[in-house]
Amino acid sequence: MPVPASRSVVGRTLLRDRAYEVLRDAIVDGTLAPGEQLREAELQEWIGVSRTPIREALMRLERSGLVVTRPGRSTTVVPLDDARVHDAVPVVAAMHALAARLAAPKLTSAQLERMRAANEEFADALARGDVDAALAADDVLHDVVIEAAANAALRDTLEQYSPLLRRAERARFRDPAATTVLSSDLHDQLIDALAAGDAERAAIAALATWESL
Known part of the structure; x- marks a missing residue:
């Protein structure tokens, strides 16, 4: 029979996404520290959703390398892993380069x-030393750029790997001197290339921006 149109399906999706976003952001910003146990009952009470959205969110977080689940035992926030971060950087950089290439002829x-x-x-924000505002x-x-690229596979790949990089950036930028490696100049190069409709130059600028991390 046809898939029924059900209000509950939409509601469940929104709850799942909300649980994922709250937990992802809490891990990235350090609210949930490496090694911390994530107990479903506590997460349900904190986020205000049922067990199923919590479990679905934890599965997504595990695919992103932010938590590890030991069946029948516990789910914990994983420590930062340099190897995983280094593996993720070229993937994220390549996706942003592709996004720039796709977006160049479309941006308004x-x-x-x-x-x-x-x-x-x-x-x-960097001049103020406000790393949170700078990353936002x-x-x-x-x-x-990602919105203009309008490529679902690209967006899904970035959603999986970008939180890992953001978490590493925040950990590194606890040292105020480290913020000097960030520069708006690379962003200017990207914007100028996109404004000119130069897809290849924009892709190169985007790649350089992310590889600089």
């Missing part, structure tokens, strides 16, 4: 302006 002037504004906030602005800038 309004989208380019959003990128410029985000880069200004990025530079200002960085996300806004690159999300414009």
Whole structure:
């Protein structure tokens, strides 16, 4: 028979996504520390969802390398693993290069302006030493390109591996001197290439931006 149109299916999807996003962000920003046990009952109470969305979220987090589950025992936040981070960097860089190549002929002037504004906030946040705000602005800038690229496989790949890199960045940037490695100049090069509609130059700039991490 046809798949029934059910309101509960939509609700469950939203709850699953909410649970995943809350847990992902808490691991990335250090609220949930490496080695911390994640107990389903406590997570249900904290996030306000049932067991099923929690379990689905934990499965996604395990695929991203943020938690490890030992069947019948426990789920814990994994320590940062340099090898996994190093493996993820070229994958994420390649996906952003592809996004830039796909987006170059599509970006509107309004989208380019959003990128410029985000880069200004990025530079200002770094000058203030506000790493959280800098990374948030960085996300806004690159999300414009990903949105314009409109490629579901690309987006899914980035969703899996980007949190691992963000977590490593935040850990590294606890040292204020480390923020000097970030530069809005690479963003400017990317934006200029996209504004010119130069897909190859934009891809090279995007690749350089992420490989610089």
